[in-house]
Amino acid sequence: AWMVLDALPLTPNGKVDRKALPAADAGASQQEYVAPQTASEKAIAATWASVLNHDVSKISVGDNFFGLGGHSLLVVQLLSSMQEAGLDADAQMIFSAANLGALAAMVDVAAPVAEGTFVVPAPRIPAGCERITPDLLPLVDLSQEAIDLIVASVPGGAANVQDIYPLAPLQEGMYFYHLMHSQNDPYILSSLYSVDTGAQFEALIGGLRQVIARHDVLRTAILSEQLPMPVQLVYRQAGVALDMIELNPGMDVQDQLKARYDRPMNLAKAPMLQINAAREPGTERHFFVIQLHHIVADHAGLEIIRRELEACVAGRAEELPQPVPYRQFVAHALHQASNNDAQAYFSKVLGDVTEPTAPFNLLNVHGD
Template sequence: TALAGIWQELLGVERVGRHDNFFELGGHSLLAVQLMERLRRLSLGVEVRTLFARPVLCDLAASLGSHHEVAVPANLIGEQTAAITPQMLPLIDLTQQEIDRIVSTVPGGVANIQDIYGLSPLQDGILFHHLLASQGDPYLLVSEMAFADRGVLDRYLAAVQQVVDRHDILRTAFVWEGLSSPAQVVWRKAALDVSEVELDEDGGPGHEQLKRRFDPRQYRIDLGQAPLLRFVIAREPGSTRWLLLELQHHLIGDHTTLEVMHAEVRTVVEGRRHELAAPQPFRNLVAQARLGGSSEEHEAFFRSMLADIDEPTLPFGLIEVHGDGSGVGEAQRMLPQALNERLRAQARRLGVSLASL
């Protein structure tokens, strides 16, 4: 009953049944974090991964109270901090020399550093693929917008800056060169990077010109400069409209992040910033990921799951495909309604997302 009440509030639904699925009712990863926080206040701790494995209300309710929340160590870096030492960084093991190396990468030095911590396992994998790519970046996300005139565009960018000021992860840069393990560094102030370009009057539609010029298959951004959001703006040829191309790195967010960010930007533009909820510190998630279990425990789990697999399980002869991924094409097809419903029923039965299925 307590869980259903929280779902009703977070998801904005009138009724929640015992067999309802959190994600089918509109839940997503950011709402999952809020759900964990509400449950923690009621001393009904549960791990985020349990929610993804058991998203149905009655299944999740049976798991409540089974998880002992990791105590998140306090951030020992304050606004008056003059020097950062290894003892002040409970979420990463660094030497003083490595810390000094990080400080040298941040504009404004120590005064502009809010926090330093390690990467989550998912971020580790994304950074690995970024470094593996010799050209372009497989984890650079692109979105496009158009504005009636330059004034509207400027108001939008000013609102984005206010949202960046609110959220730690949007002011985070990544440093790995010269370090024993990669670090993410939260800047206190991170100004938006906005580049204005001129489009060719005879080069075809403006949005296609922008996409060609900043195609992630050839284009990369500097991960050491926060925020890992880049904006390219241009006046549309033969028009008063302005086009905007937004590049966001997957290290700091995903499609859901973009949706939440745009919703907050809209709230700010409408003069309702005071209505926004207090942001959750990203260090809390990092603490759960890094302190919740040892790497030995994780290795033992995957050994037990995968020890008897002795060859790759790639379908369709994909192991014989060579290339850098630049030859990939995309096609879209609408599924018949009946097949769509069967797929969703199967995903519900298995307790996984439709994307996973």
């Protein structure tokens, strides 16, 4: 993917020009407002407000999660928030509930027969750890030999290892494709930006450092060589991978950046977010390409990065919410996979499909 995005509206000193930012879409329902009444309705409204970044006082019993801006990629995050609030629900309930009131009723009905809530094991690697042993990794089963091999790949050794855990099922699919087609990986997301001054560029790079420091998924590498299974390796610290290049004055800037950096990404090193930048000859204008692998961020993640980048550059980093560790998502996804036989389900539903359902027999969609 090659996306040309507008640069953030910045003042010459590198700060976000708040007056130039577009007005936010409130996303509010057009229906008559009905305040949540029951304990479940109020608790669900609070989780919606948190996940969707909405004003809880404006969420109505008649509102629909997806109508307020929710989407399938946020469902796991919503389920996690509901669990933390003591609400038992599953993805089918979220998708089938017509509105908040209906979802609350489902939760209330399910509550008496709930079998207990899955609790993600807490991280165990202490700060300053000199050697990581199998008992410090509750989410993955690895031998000491495998752990030592993983740690040897980390700059700074064991002291710079925050966690090690498996890939979530969707990540496994992307990683498989990456290994099979490393020279033509469609999961590398590239965005081209420009700013007018060097001060603005430095401010944005500084903001990205803060965003990377906040989110463990942006400090993650994926290793599989000589290992029994692919694993995610989270660094405690990972800087911005920044590469400055010299431009040819006689060629288009965007074409030069795209030609040079439309290439594979090394997933075995963190961060899987790379910056390739150049200054326009004869000016202070800077162009830079942010490359991010889809295995650690989707379009919802890109929106979070952009929103937090704005806040960091504007000096409002302290106002950002506490980030949710990515290990929470991985643990829940693995728990669901182990308790639901997806292969049996889809074999039953799609067992009579005998050939690809490709439109017009177009099987290769990654070309022109």
